[in-house]
Amino acid sequence: MRADRRRKVPRYRFCPAGIAQAPGPDERVRVRVFEDYRNTAAIAEADFIVTYTCDVIPPLEAQEALCAFLDRGGRWYALHGTNSILRFLADGRVDSPRWAPLFMRTLGSMFIAHPPIAPYTVTVADPAHPLVRGVTAFETTDEIYLLETYGPVHVLLETHFAGEATGFVEADWPAGLPSVCYTKQHGKGEVLYLTLGHCRGHYDLQPLMDYWPSVDRCAWDLPVFYDLLRRGIAWAIEPLDRTEERRP
Numbered sequence: 001m002r003a004d005r006r007r008k009v010p011r012y013r014f015c016p017a018g019i020a021q022a023p024g025p026d027e028r029v030r031v032r033v034f035e036d037y038r039n040t041a042a043i044a045e046a047d048f049i050v051t052y053t054c055d056v057i058p059p060l061e062a063q064e065a066l067c068a069f070l071d072r073g074g075r076w077y078a079l080h081g082t083n084s085i086l087r088f089l090a091d092g093r094v095d096s097p098r099w100a101p102l103f104m105r106t107l108g109s110m111f112i113a114h115p116p117i118a119p120y121t122v123t124v125a126d127p128a129h130p131l132v133r134g135v136t137a138f139e140t141t142d143e144i145y146l147l148e149t150y151g152p153v154h155v156l157l158e159t160h161f162a163g164e165a166t167g168f169v170e171a172d173w174p175a176g177l178p179s180v181c182y183t184k185q186h187g188k189g190e191v192l193y194l195t196l197g198h199c200r201g202h203y204d205l206q207p208l209m210d211y212w213p214s215v216d217r218c219a220w221d222l223p224v225f226y227d228l229l230r231r232g233i234a235w236a237i238e239p240l241d242r243t244e245e246r247r248p
Helices: 016-021 040-045 060-071 101-107 223-246
Strands: 048-052 075-079 109-113 118-124 138-142 146-149 154-158 161-164 172-176 179-186 189-194
Touching: 040 060, 048 223, 060 075, 060 101, 060 179, 060 189, 075 223, 101 109, 101 189, 189 223
Parallel strands: 048 075, 075 189
Antiparallel strands: 109 146, 118 138, 118 154, 154 179, 161 172, 179 189
């Protein structure tokens, strides 16, 4: 079956400002924004990394740089489509080819499919964990990410799904508890992954279509989502706090 390589999901344009604003002002943080992973020097220099991409595959040298970043103790907050590789097939289905195994194993998961966007309930899998302590079950209208996971991950938020991921090659899913948020140790560092955060503006489906009639914000409309963003960024900054405490 032939894949049309010209038809790719665009990178999100709507929400990077929301990510940047989530933690509030912090004079210690200088933000650099890139559209891909090719600047390996920036990865090596970073204290922490936040990614919010879709179908962006790092070249091998960047994948190795991300591994090295985590090995030395870096923290990586990965959002939504960071773990996706999407190809639109000639028959209209969407495939998720396993083309970047090092990248996905470093993240701890790979996106495979999602059912049509609809309301669902997110529950707290580990209420005692600091990243979700005090968070209660909530309903969102977003994509349920159906994942392939690698290695031990510590699930913090989850949901329930059984059924069909309409339009995807791997469409049939038995009953299970898909992870919504998890952590994964890697070397001295750690990954925090949050699958929420789908959004779509009027022009974000180009070149598939010129104009999408609505602006879809999904979890971005929920206060709890911004709370999770703030908690995650505070978690990413935490090693800097410990470094400052050790200074004379």
